[in-house]
Amino acid sequence: MAEQRRVRVDTTRLRQAAGKMDEVGRKTAEIMSTLRNTLQSKSYPWGHDDYGDKFVTGDKGYGNSSKNLLDGGDNMARSGKKFGDGMSGAADKMDKMDSGA
Template sequence: MVGNNRVRVDTSRLRQAAGGMDELGDKAKDIVTTLKNAIQAQGNPWGHDDYGDKFVKGDKGYAKSEENLLAGGDNMVDSAGRFSKGMSDAAAKMDDMDAR
């Protein structure tokens, strides 16, 4: 039960935090893109013999680990963007409520 307690939000600081989250997302995107480009530039150095196939293939092999790592990076970038938008939208809604 909240009673007469009020929630106070400094929307300018919330927008500032949203901008910081957006910058973080941009930096993460640059890192993931650099990683993808570096991996792609290497081609497929493993998997051309029995030993290499054992290293690369399977659920715990290099190829699956690489796929999971890159997907995780993409998810992190998307999440940062969604958090930033949510923070900005919340600030706008709060300002709109105060203006009424």
């Protein structure tokens, strides 16, 4: 028969880690907001000539690449927040289990 093992979790430290993860998400969101605002303030970054249009347009052009980069950064910010929330929720559940509530 398999040996039973107990998992020990320091919920205080788990909450501290959750706070740090929330901070990562918040900071990432701030960075993405600053980046997005800066890029938007510059408007179209290249001349409307053949060379500039080729650089910006197309599947692998700057237009699609920059959108994908910004979307990825936004996803990272949301993920940081979700991880932090999940860690806090797990700590709460573990404390309730230990207290018999």
